[in-house]
Amino acid sequence: MQRIRKWKNILIGTVGVLLVGCASANNQSDPGPESTMTLDSISFGVGPYFPTPNENRQQFEPFFDALAAELDLPGDVTVTEDWIGISEALRSGTLDVAWLGPWGYVLAHHNDPSLEAIATVKYQDEPVYYSVLIARADAPFDTLEEAIALSQQGEKLKLSLADVGSTSGWLIPQAEFKRRNLDPEAVFDYSEGASHAAQVIGVSTGQIDIASDYNRNLDVMIAEGRIQADEIKIIWQSEPLPNDPIVVRGNFPEAYKKQLQQKLVNLTPAEAAALLPENYTGFVASDGSNYQPIEAAGLALEVLE
Incomplete structure (x- = not known):
């Protein structure tokens, strides 16, 4: 990939x-054993x-x-x-x-x-928490398997993963595709880098078909009224993280x-x-x-x- x-x-x-910068800084200001250090x-x-x-x-x-x-x-x-x-x-x-x-x-x-x-x-x-892939509630698929098949058979579905530093939004979904021996960039119309809030809004407004998120963020988005619980559905969920x-x-x-x-x-x-x-x-x-x-x-x- x-x-x-x-x-x-x-x-x-x-x-x-x-590491180069930190090594220089530490050598210049080594305060000694950590057990004797104090902070200001x-x-x-x-x-x-x-x-x-x-x-x-x-x-x-x-x-x-x-x-x-x-x-x-x-x-x-x-x-x-x-x-x-x-x-x-x-x-x-x-x-x-x-x-x-x-x-x-x-x-x-x-x-x-x-x-x-x-x-x-x-x-x-x-x-623990969970990484999830979400879609609109009215999407013509209910599972990741169905979404993959649909995207491979016709027009590619739009898949968005979050930024590369996100556990639930990037790492774990990428690992799941790796486990399935699939390249998401080949199977889907792929993008990455959005915030988790943007991921959820993108799905709810129909800008993207599938997005990565995590259960805690979904709870917040629903509690704050940014989306309604019946607007989206979870099509895949990770093991506990x-x-x-x-x-x-x-x-x-x-x-x-x-x-x-x-x-x-x-x-x-x-x-x-x-x-x-x-x-x-x-x-x-x-x-x-x-x-x-x-x-x-x-x-x-x-x-x-």
């Missing part, structure tokens, strides 16, 4: 540049979970402010507009702590193993890391309701091993080496 090879080259190139402030980051940066900030800033207060440090929050940007900011040391997508974490950790996942968020009390991790940069002070993890896993239902976006109900501890299925998908697509 040409696009997969293209993105692999882009990711490798970006990683190479950042803390920088948090989050990716594009909601349709606009302003919405993202409104949804996540109270949570990060509470974490900064727990550590008795001044904090700031960076909101990025793409999934790759947030993971690269963490790897470069621009951020101390980030709420990453699973694929963003795997990409970043693969190239910088010093990054550590310390917790996985729970959604409706579960630490680990929810988003909270990740700390390399050489993050051990004492702060333990304090953060303890606060996350001990978040009460009342605190979760007050600080987190709707339906996010807390965290479970993680050491990163629960993201192995995401890494396996990246290896299968040869995006990771």
